Amino acid sequence: MKDKVIGVIGGMGPYAGLELVRHIFDQTIAASDQEHLPVVLFSMGDRVPDRSTFLFGKTSENPAYAIAEQIRMAESVGAVVVGIPCNTAHAPKIFNVILEELARTQPRARAAPDRGNRPFFCANTTRTSSAWASSRRWPPTGSGSTGKPWKPPATKR
Secondary structure, X not given: OOOOEEEEEEOOOHHHHHHHHHHHHHOOOOOOHHHOOOEEEEEOHXXXXXXXXXHXXXXXXXXXXXXXXXXXXXXXXXXXXXXXXXXXXXXXXXXXXXXXXXXXXXXXXXXXXXXOOOOOOOOHHHHHOOOOOOOOOOOOOOHHHHOOOOXXXXXXX
């Protein structure tokens, strides 16, 4: 395995993880299998408590801890950057705890900078809830808000 790996934490809307991996492969300029970027997908939704029930106050179990654990698992196989294709997981009540939990354990992987052009995958409950009402990121852009497929920005090589 190469030194640098892209980690994808899926299973929270399992097809969102597959879609992110597909976008990574589609945007990779490669003439052979060996030239593709190394990607590891963790799709263990059964280990992550439901984000919507937490945000709606129906459970006190914050899924952030399970997500952070999967990020650490991705790091253990070489991930240096990790994508979480789940809009609900990025709600401040969850995402801030993920960042705090990872800071406590001093991870090697880093959060990618928010450039406002990320794909938007979410459950209907996310769109109809107030989970993002206080966030500077609302309303989101991409397939969830427009109904149009998200197109990644052109890569410069």
